[in-house]
Amino acid sequence: MNNSEKKRMNGEAEEENEEDVEDEGRDAWERTYTDERSWEALEEDESGLLQPIDNKAIYHSQYRRRLQSLSATSAASRIQKGLIRFLCVVVDLSKAAGEMDFKPSRMAVIAKHVEAFIREFFDQNPLSQIGLVIIKDGVAQSLTELGGSPEAHIKALMVKLGCAGDSSLQNALELVHDTLHKIPSYGHREVLILYSALSTCDPGDIMETIQKCKKAKLRCSVIGLSAEMFVCKHLCQETGGSYMVALDEGHFKELLLEHAPPPPALAEFAIANLIKMGFPQRAAEGSIAICSCHREAKVGEGYICPRCKARVCELPTECRFCGLTLVSSPHLARSYHHLFPIEPFTEISARQFELSRVASKTCFSCRESLLTPGTNKAGPCAACTKCKQYFCLDCDIYIHESLHNCPGCESRRITPAAASATKS
Amino acid sequence: MATLPSKPIADDVSLLVVLIDTNPFFWSTSSSSLNFHQFVSHVLVFLDLIVRLSQLNQIVVIATGHNTCDYIYDSSLDTDQVTGEGELPALYSFVLQRLEEFVDKDEKLGAKQEGLSEKRASSLLSGSLSMALCYIQRVFRSGPLHPQPRILCLQGSPDGSEQYVSIMNAIFSAQRSMVPIDCCYVGSHNSAFLQQASYITGGVYVKPQHLEGLYQYLATVFAVDLHSRSFLQLPRPAGVDFRASCFCHKTTIDMGYVCSVCLSIFCKHHDKCSTCGSVFGKAQLDAASDRKRKASES
Numbered sequence: 001m002n003n004s005e006k007k008r009m010n011g012e013a014e015e016e017n018e019e020d021v022e023d024e025g026r027d028a029w030e031r032t033y034t035d036e037r038s039w040e041a042l043e044e045d046e047s048g049l050l051q052p053i054d055n056k057a058i059y060h061s062q063y064r065r066r067l068q069s070l071s072a073t074s075a076a077s078r079i080q081k082g083l084i085r086f087l088c089v090v091v092d093l094s095k096a097a098g099e100m101d102f103k104p105s106r107m108a109v110i111a112k113h114v115e116a117f118i119r120e121f122f123d124q125n126p127l128s129q130i131g132l133v134i135i136k137d138g139v140a141q142s143l144t145e146l147g148g149s150p151e152a153h154i155k156a157l158m159v160k161l162g163c164a165g166d167s168s169l170q171n172a173l174e175l176v177h178d179t180l181h182k183i184p185s186y187g188h189r190e191v192l193i194l195y196s197a198l199s200t201c202d203p204g205d206i207m208e209t210i211q212k213c214k215k216a217k218l219r220c221s222v223i224g225l226s227a228e229m230f231v232c233k234h235l236c237q238e239t240g241g242s243y244m245v246a247l248d249e250g251h252f253k254e255l256l257l258e259h260a261p262p263p264p265a266l267a268e269f270a271i272a273n274l275i276k277m278g279f280p281q282r283a284a285e286g287s288i289a290i291c292s293c294h295r296e297a298k299v300g301e302g303y304i305c306p307r308c309k310a311r312v313c314e315l316p317t318e319c320r321f322c323g324l325t326l327v328s329s330p331h332l333a334r335s336y337h338h339l340f341p342i343e344p345f346t347e348i349s350a351r352q353f354e355l356s357r358v359a360s361k362t363c364f365s366c367r368e369s370l371l372t373p374g375t376n377k378a379g380p381c382a383a384c385t386k387c388k389q390y391f392c393l394d395c396d397i398y399i400h401e402s403l404h405n406c407p408g409c410e411s412r413r414i415t416p417a418a419a420s421a422t423k424s
Numbered sequence: 425m426a427t428l429p430s431k432p433i434a435d436d437v438s439l440l441v442v443l444i445d446t447n448p449f450f451w452s453t454s455s456s457s458l459n460f461h462q463f464v465s466h467v468l469v470f471l472d473l474i475v476r477l478s479q480l481n482q483i484v485v486i487a488t489g490h491n492t493c494d495y496i497y498d499s500s501l502d503t504d505q506v507t508g509e510g511e512l513p514a515l516y517s518f519v520l521q522r523l524e525e526f527v528d529k530d531e532k533l534g535a536k537q538e539g540l541s542e543k544r545a546s547s548l549l550s551g552s553l554s555m556a557l558c559y560i561q562r563v564f565r566s567g568p569l570h571p572q573p574r575i576l577c578l579q580g581s582p583d584g585s586e587q588y589v590s591i592m593n594a595i596f597s598a599q600r601s602m603v604p605i606d607c608c609y610v611g612s613h614n615s616a617f618l619q620q621a622s623y624i625t626g627g628v629y630v631k632p633q634h635l636e637g638l639y640q641y642l643a644t645v646f647a648v649d650l651h652s653r654s655f656l657q658l659p660r661p662a663g664v665d666f667r668a669s670c671f672c673h674k675t676t677i678d679m680g681y682v683c684s685v686c687l688s689i690f691c692k693h694h695d696k697c698s699t700c701g702s703v704f705g706k707a708q709l710d711a712a713s714d715r716k717r718k719a720s721e722s
Binding site for chain 2: 083084123127186187271272273274275276277278279280281282284306307324328329330332333334335336337339340363364365366367368394395398399402403404405406407410411412413
């Protein structure tokens, strides 16, 4: 109770502990004026109108730092990534989730971003499955079973949004452990806990449960919404997951989406296996069959399981009758960019660009001028290490975050002779 | 970027990015009734049609060569226009001139490489698709209003299997940005990559039966903007083949085995994955220590 009152008085709940020590009486929004002087960043153009603050350079430097930290961890050798993931998302719906420090309430913010996360997760990991667990009144309940259809999970979550009672971390871990224990050995077992409470009411020794999870090779990560807790930190350290505390809504969204791409897999965690999969063909137009998911007659568009000839409505799925995993080749292809990532581009300062004497001062892929508008000087840009073409900053971000192809490298034909020459 | 999302100007204003296949290996050996000159003349009339349909329509032409890809024409750059020579309008003469320059450059780049004995020489479709998508992203960033973008591939060369991963990456990126990829395939056998591209992104795939009337196919199917497509009966794909091909024999298979580490597809059960080297059934650490032991023993 005391905690929440203090938070409401401060106006912003998420602060690092060090800052609280310095300015006791002032709120965070007041501190941005006294310490950071946000008005000095404003600029006016010739006619006296306010210009929008150029966030582009800041955004790009943030992006580059993130890219560097990612590539530093993967280093020279290709780190294996866990591509077939079984993830349990645990949402804490205890009384603390009703706090209003995230507008409109923590619960609403969590629900909104979990929906976006689920869609992004299935987009990046089409062969994986998610299960939802909620903690309410000190008990953990499984909201949805492990499954591969995003709509089912989102629908189930939106219905059950009410917070009450205490939070129990141990019950959640026990439930998740029982659920993930049954999955095949080639899958990577992960748990993502969205924890709002500052305490946990456990029926037994949580350290034992943590050891049990560690032995079962569960990788537990926690995103805290209030403050750092020792038990969460210990859990994440023991199981090899990541523990982060969200500062505000934007930060929370960022932290959540960081868990969508596959994490580096520890070698001893998953056993490589050959999984038997079927690649169904589309049913002929106008053919009528009873589909196995809805148990009703449907016309045309559907897929036919190659083993038992049952009709399924969408892919990827598991055939209900013979248990064969059914996928289409684009689903596998979605994960290939994790296996063949492109290298980050090197940043070229304006001076280096002018010294390079390139013929055309335009970005190779979008043909936008690389010169700063209104002047004749080159702005910052990026260059690919392999094909040596220049790209503008926005294309750099788009290429690495969405496209995963370097247009310069793709527009060159490398003969096998040349390729072996560069390798040796 | 944390900017306001830009909205389409109007329902019927489109930005059409046309990818023209200039691969000399295909055009010189093509046995169909269409040669490259006739093909370009059909396409030029089609481009003119698009420009005339609405004042705000924009066209960008990118050429897909055998050794490189490049921008040929961008209708939003007025300063590039050359005055028309005689009977030909400015647009035609400019595009023809640039195409000639591009084909020369493509040939020169190819002359440097020796020993190129490819039976089925493919063009660099992934390069031009990537460039087209980057250009479309630039248009999204350009201002508060933008035309509705779409990509039209005029392709004849066969699929290059080495480009599979890059083309799929481009397709998924187009799907995310909601950019349809249409295709008018003028080659001999259907292109599986482009059929998948059109299916996944919601575009139209057409393989014209009578190539002499190519302009008619282009004008009736591809000239219409995205909004009006919902009112038309456009050609539907007969059957898109989503079956995978196995990595060992390159045959299409109905059921196969997938390596859980690198997702390579095999038709038979193997002990070891040929792509990533993981030993199946054993934990990776044991397998690695086995290899080290064997190496130290021998």
